[in-house]
Amino acid sequence: MKKILVPTDFSEQAENALKVAAQLAKQHHCEIHLLHIVEIPMHKVDALSSYNNLPEAIYFMKLANKQFKDLKAKPYLKDLVVHEHVDLHEIFKGIFQTCKKHHIDLVVMGSNGVSGLREMLIGSNTEKVVRTSETPVLVIKNKHEKFKVKDFVFASDFKEESKIPYQKALGFAQILGAKMHLLMVNTPHKFVTSAKANDRMNTFIETNKSNNYTTNIYNDLSIEKGIMNFSKSIKAGLIGMSTHGRQGISHFFNGSISEDLVNHAKRPVITFKI
Structure with missing residues (x-):
């Protein structure tokens, strides 16, 4: 791990994320890339216009540069290499392009989550990033x-498609020096016997074993509740999951457990794209 991206709108939630990123950067000798997205309404831009020629864009970019200057002066960023970027895209597209x-x-990323009608209609910027990012996303709520993680819960159905996200999670657990707790949640609607669940988990990790892990089967009313309740029971410092990146009508009907956790879990959540 060499480069960490922290999207910021200069809010308290974004600074919570930056402070965690700074701790990780100091521990693992990483560079930090700060990204601020200036969102300009598309109806103000025609085919012959350049974003940089818009008065709004110029104003907000100058404002962002001043805020970057103030932010980079914070003591917790001392002695770190910090790059700053201002972009004009939708947030999740800007993050995707900057990562690439x-x-x-x-x-x-920082997040305070959304719920109810607002969650159903528009979701959160963090949720959109989680859904689309090819790069692992660590979501910080508080x-x-x-930031010291001793116990890291990785929840999965332990099917073939989750092997690559699991390998990435395993590598991140090793970077943190954390114990990994592999978790399969059993629900009334998707019940699997303990014998079958254990067999699936053992087969799954056969070629990628860790020296510091446990396997766990937890029964609950839903997968999301099972992950949160199990994580609470062991006082986990981090929850990890894979995400499918569903969009459009498929996402509306199927939803995403990882995105629900990003909105509802009180603990940090890290997601890995399948």
Whole structure:
């Protein structure tokens, strides 16, 4: 892990994420890339116009540069290499392109989650990034004066498609020096016997074993509740999951457990794209 991207709107939630990123960067000798997205309404841009020629764009880019200057002066960023970027895209597209251009290894984002009607209609920017990002996304909800993860829950159905996300999660657990707790949640609607669940998990990890892990089967009313309740029971510092990146009508009907966790879990969540 060499490069960490932190999208920021200069809010308290974004700074919580930046403080965690700074701790990781100091521990693992990483560079930090700060990204601020200036969202300009599309109806103000015609085919012959350049974003940079818009008065709004110029104003907000100058404002962002001043805010970057103030932010980079914070004591917790001292002695770190910090790059700053201002872009004019939709947030998730800007993050995707920045990750690709600068070969980012990890995205760290702040979120306070959304719920109810607002969640159903528009979701959150963090949720959209989780759904589309090819790069692992670490979502931070609260302040962490010391981001130290001793126990890392990786929840999965342990099918073939989840092997690559599991390998990435395993590598991240090793970077953190965390114990990994592999979790399969049993629900009334998707019940699997303990024998079958154990067999599937053991087969899944056969070629990628860790020296510091446990396997766990947890019964609950839903997968999301099972993940949160199990994580609470062991006081886990981090929850990890894979995400399918569903969009459009498929996402509306099927939803995504990883996105629900990003919105509802109180603990940090990290997602890995299948």
